[in-house]
Amino acid sequence: MTGVAVIGIDHRHAYGMLGGMLDAGAIGIGWWTEGSPKTLDGFVKRYPDLPRVDDRHAILSDPNVDMVLISAIPSDRADLAIEAMHAGKDVMVDKPGCISQAQLDRIMAAQAETGRIWSVDFSEHFEVPAVAKAAELIADGQIGKVVQTVGLGPHRLNAPLRDPWFFDKTRYGGILADIGSHQIDQFLFFTGSETAEIAHACIANHNNPDHPGFDDFGEIVLRSPNGHGYIRLDWYTPDALPNWGDGRLTILGTEGYIELRKYIDVAGRDGTDHLFLVNKTRCEYIDCKDVPITYFRNLIQDIRDRTETAMKQSHAFEVTRLALLAQEMAGG
Structure with a gap:
């Protein structure tokens, strides 16, 4: 069974990221966030039985956690993802996956070194x-x-x-x-x-x-x-x-x-x-409201089989690179 935990709920996309994984059959282990963001009440209302932990390192050291879901403040997502990958966890991050090319370079290096999944939930x-x-x-x-x-x-x-x-x-x-x-x-x-x-x-x-x-x-x-x-x-x-x-x-x-x-x-x-x-x-x-979506189900399969059926790793990197380049070209 695939265990997931959340690190950072600063954006409301955390609700859909976790909900999608749970609906696809993953098991929720716990969650951590810094302080009390305005998303806090909504998250707790949706997931009242999921325990909050005081230290994110408890999540990173938990052998039952296979994937970490990150919807922290965008500028913090790169460091959190790199930390999670080095802890042996696969990662699903909210968009933007990072906010600079330097951060993306570090993410790519960590992914290559660890072999972990770095997936961006492009919810649209x-x-x-x-x-x-x-x-x-x-x-x-x-x-x-x-x-x-x-x-x-x-x-x-x-x-x-x-x-x-x-x-x-x-x-x-x-x-x-x-x-x-x-x-x-x-x-x-x-x-x-x-x-x-x-x-x-x-x-x-x-x-x-x-x-x-x-x-x-x-x-x-x-x-x-x-x-x-x-x-x-x-x-x-x-x-x-x-x-x-x-x-x-x-x-x-x-x-x-x-x-x-x-x-x-x-x-x-x-x-x-x-x-x-x-x-x-x-x-x-x-x-189309009853058409099944497959991203979360396929991602669970990828975690288990070390495949790329939900999204190619190269695609996640290239979308992020192009978005950062467009922002830079437009004036930053």
Whole structure:
């Protein structure tokens, strides 16, 4: 049985990371975090029976822990992951996996030295049934060869609910390094690209003068031998929207296209995971909410068999590298 523990719950993605592993059959061992982040009450409410430990080294020395899940402050994730790998633990980290190329170089060196798994839970891909369905349709040839992705990543700011680190770029890394990594992951995945060129990257702060070091808008243009990509990110989700963001992905193929409305169909169908398919013979809506996701289940298999079925190690590194490069190109 695969045992998992959490180190750092500073971002709410910790909820989904742990929930996904438990739903896939892992056993929760315990959790540690520094202080009392604003995510604390929500985490305890969701996992009241999981014990909190006073010292993270108790987790690292526990032989029952196979994988450590890390959703600490982004600037701290590299050191925690390296520490865990050297302690013999596989690692799943929230995005961004790190916030500088120097940190990524150290992570790559530790992974090569230890042979442990360093996986990034790109939740807008791995936790979204509609993405799994799109991959199935594309593999079946429903839209021909994929030539472009357009990824839109709007987010709700909820400034009063954020800890101070959230607005400090030396701690959160910037909008392209952070939520841009979701969209880069999907571009590489759907176009079948191992790498890409950052043709354009920009950041801006249009609406948060009280936090001048915060990026509230960003965009990236990607290209590879296999296709093209456009990414738009923002923290402008309006109050009337009933969830955190109208995340969308359009996948253009030579014989059709797919649009994903991942979290909401504005003024349309209820629920999440809406997919629209248009090709030579089909123009239809597909409800994907019951499509199984496989990342967590495959990751448990990888921990056991030392395989790369959930995600290639090289992919995790390359997505992170490109996101960091885009942030640097845009002005840091």
